[in-house]
Amino acid sequence: MVPVSFAPLDFAGEEFVLTSSRALYWPRERALLVADLHLEKASWYAQHGQMLPPYDSRETLERVADAVKATGARRVITLGDNFHDNAGTQRLDPYASGMLEALTRSLDWVWITGNHDEHMARGFGGEVLAELELAGIVLRHEAQRGETRPELSGHFHPKMRVKVRGRHVSRPCGVVSRSAAKGDRMILPAFGALTGGMDAGAPEILEALRPATRIDAVLAAKGKLVQFALYRNAA
Numbered sequence: 001m002v003p004v005s006f007a008p009l010d011f012a013g014e015e016f017v018l019t020s021s022r023a024l025y026w027p028r029e030r031a032l033l034v035a036d037l038h039l040e041k042a043s044w045y046a047q048h049g050q051m052l053p054p055y056d057s058r059e060t061l062e063r064v065a066d067a068v069k070a071t072g073a074r075r076v077i078t079l080g081d082n083f084h085d086n087a088g089t090q091r092l093d094p095y096a097s098g099m100l101e102a103l104t105r106s107l108d109w110v111w112i113t114g115n116h117d118e119h120m121a122r123g124f125g126g127e128v129l130a131e132l133e134l135a136g137i138v139l140r141h142e143a144q145r146g147e148t149r150p151e152l153s154g155h156f157h158p159k160m161r162v163k164v165r166g167r168h169v170s171r172p173c174g175v176v177s178r179s180a181a182k183g184d185r186m187i188l189p190a191f192g193a194l195t196g197g198m199d200a201g202a203p204e205i206l207e208a209l210r211p212a213t214r215i216d217a218v219l220a221a222k223g224k225l226v227q228f229a230l231y232r233n234a235a
Helices: 041-047 054-070 094-106 202-210
Strands: 006-010 012-020 024-027 031-034 074-080 108-112 126-131 132-134 136-137 152-153 158-164 167-173 174-178 184-186 215-222 223-234
Touching: 006 215, 012 054, 012 215, 031 054, 054 094, 126 132, 158 215, 167 184, 174 202
Parallel strands: 031 074, 074 108, 108 126, 136 152, 152 184
Antiparallel strands: 006 012, 012 024, 024 031, 132 136, 158 167, 174 184, 174 215, 215 223
16 A cells, blocks of 8 residues: 555635545545546557556556545545546456445445546446536536536646756646635546646646636645646736
8 A cells, every 4th residue: 555645625615635646535525536547548548559558447446445545435436537438347357347346335436427438338336427516516527617616527637747856747736726706626636547647737727717816736745735826817
């Protein structure tokens, strides 16, 4: 088990915890939120002639189990693109399938679907939804521009690229939008082992979270929430 560090995050009047493993924990709901697992991405690439080590699903599910253990979560809510494609559910090897079924049996599990797996071909337990509103916060796969309610989403796989001691370092991160007139909104980092990333300050991400007073990239490092300014409304 890889050690997991935690950073407190105030969001929409609720106390959350962002973990170094790229999950978001909601203590009041005892819920672990993870976005963009992209299970069976390697096998999808293999079908298209690009051979990758076929263990991404196992690694991702092990990290989910570690995050559940570290936080004490009793509920897991995924935020879409759980599988890399609709048929990915059929390609899980028996070991990974057993891991997933054990997780969904032991936890209150909610699958929110995304653009990659809108029609999941097989269920592994839990509830399958297009989106969910919980305690006034909307949980969905892709941020909807202009949303006025607090919102948690995934889809964009944001990464922060910074220069540290002369080296360029890239890390998955969350992106948080704050607005005096509208609800807080956040795009979670991608959780899956083989997920790539888009620059956190990319126009597509900023546009998805506007209108906003400020937009920040956030990540957990050594028990602290590290923030990088991406946008400020000068008005």
